[in-house]
Amino acid sequence: MKGPVAFLFLGETLLIPHLYPIVEALAADGDVAIDLWVATSVHEELLTRWSARLTGVRVRRAPGFRRLASGADGRNPPLPPKIPTLIRLLPYLLRARAVVCAEQTSLWLPRALPFLPPFVKTSHGVGSMSARDDPRRRAARVMLVPSERERGTYLARGFAPGRVIATGYVKAAFRQRSMATLPFATPKPVVLYAPHWQRHRSSWWHWGAETVRRIADDGRWNLIFAPHQRLVEGAPAVRQVMADLAGRPNVHTDIDGFAMVDGSYTAAADLYLGDTSSQVIEFLSRPRPCVFLNAGGVDWRTDPSYAQWSCGEVVDDPADLLAALARAPAIHPGFAAEQARFAADSLGDTTGAAPARAARVIRDLLDNPARSGNAAA
Known part of the structure; x- marks a missing residue:
């Protein structure tokens, strides 16, 4: 068999849908040995269950592996420290023929040690705010990006054309969604509110708690409140807001469940409410109404980082939120082509x-x- 090829499942569960479909495709012919390196028993349980019938695939525990009480539901686990894990993983990676990752932290290895086997970096998010200038990306032998437009952003930064390859959106092939139906008591239009986790890009710190309470109290919509998994790191109070909403028949909250990263919510929602999260682009693979919250008061029309805000109404005052949600379906035809x-x-x-x-x-x-x-550009 060829290989082995090492896939690094060392980060948050949100990375899994961007990596695992590649594992399935690479294993299809049965002639490549594939090692799936996992950081926790949550990753281990999911990948072991899914890969049981794949030829040449084995799930391996990375140094520092954490065993947790439960992992079958894919709830995002506490992770072991990434850099120590990577350093201790080095002897195993030296035996690989290629290494595949979906995040930048793992690229510290080839940046520091360019003699390592070639690293392949695949995207785990899209959008105008991607950190394309991160110097670690230049340590990847190959960058896999979803689109030719995204590829062009790297070529403009001096990347060699042969090192940046547009494949399409890998997560679109992820088949292991965890939630087929939503747990709402009464059928109503479903709003997905997905604020970003970084303070300078997020609506949460200014308007977030008020936003979810306004929608919940109004009652015209069923609300999925599913922010980025990492929001709780900088805003631990988000868990209290979720606890306060518990039991409401028109509210479903999630901060670390697998459904929030596997495409379940973006597939099920009727209307997207957010700020700069790239989840909106996944949502727009099937165009639907969008509303964006300009909680920071940015001059977004002149900033290409906010290009996605051309896909829906932008709210500059929280007092206008409910009216914007109410009219979003009616004005959607004006945004559908741009979406x-x-x-x-x-x-x-x-x-x-x-x-x-x-x-x-x-x-x-x-x-x-x-x-x-x-590794040079």
């Missing part, structure tokens, strides 16, 4: 073919390890 264009430009192919393209890139590295050049 479709923006989603296609950002996500590329969403037919499910992206993992097979990514697998071909990895196979090419195995067969021709020098073809994609070295």
Whole structure:
């Protein structure tokens, strides 16, 4: 068999849907040995269950592996420290023919030690605020991005064309969604509120608690309040807000469940409410009404980082929130074409073919390890 190819499942569960479809595609022919390195028993239980029938795939515990009481439901676990884990994993990675990751932290290894096997970095988010200038990205032998537009942003930064490859949106092929139906007592239009976790990009610190309470009290909508998993790191009070809303028949809250990262909520919602999270682009793979919260008072029309705000009404005053939600379906036709264009430009192919393209890139590295050049741009 060829390989082994090491896939790093060392971070939050939100990374899993961006990596696992590539594992399935690479394992399809049964001639590549694949090691799935996991940081916790949550990752281990999910990946072991899904990969049981895949040929050549084994789930391996990374140094510092954490065993937790339960993991079958995919709830986001506390992680062991990433850098010590990576350092202790080095002897195993040296035996690999290629390493695949979906986050920047793992790229410290090839940045510091360029003699390591080639690293393949796949995207775990899209949108105009992606940290494309992070120097760690230049340590990847190959960057897999969803679209030609995204690829162009790296070429403009001096990346060699052969090192940045547009595959389409890998997560579109993720099949292991955890929630088929939503737990609401009465059918109503469903609003998904998904604030970003970084303070300078988020509506949470200014308007978040008020936003969820206004919608819950109004009663015209069922609300999914599912912020980025990492919001609680900087805003621990979010758990108290969720506790205060517990038991409301028109509110479903989630901060660490697998449904918030596997595409369940973006598929089920009728209306997206947010700020700068890239989840909106996933939502717009099927155009629907959107409302954006300008809690920071930014001059977004002149800032390309806020390009996604052209896909819906932008609210500058929290007093206007409910009215904006109410009129969003009626004014949606005026945004639908822009939404479709923006989603296609950002996500590329969403037919499910992206993992097979990514697998071909990895196979090419195995067969021709020098073809994609070295870590230099």
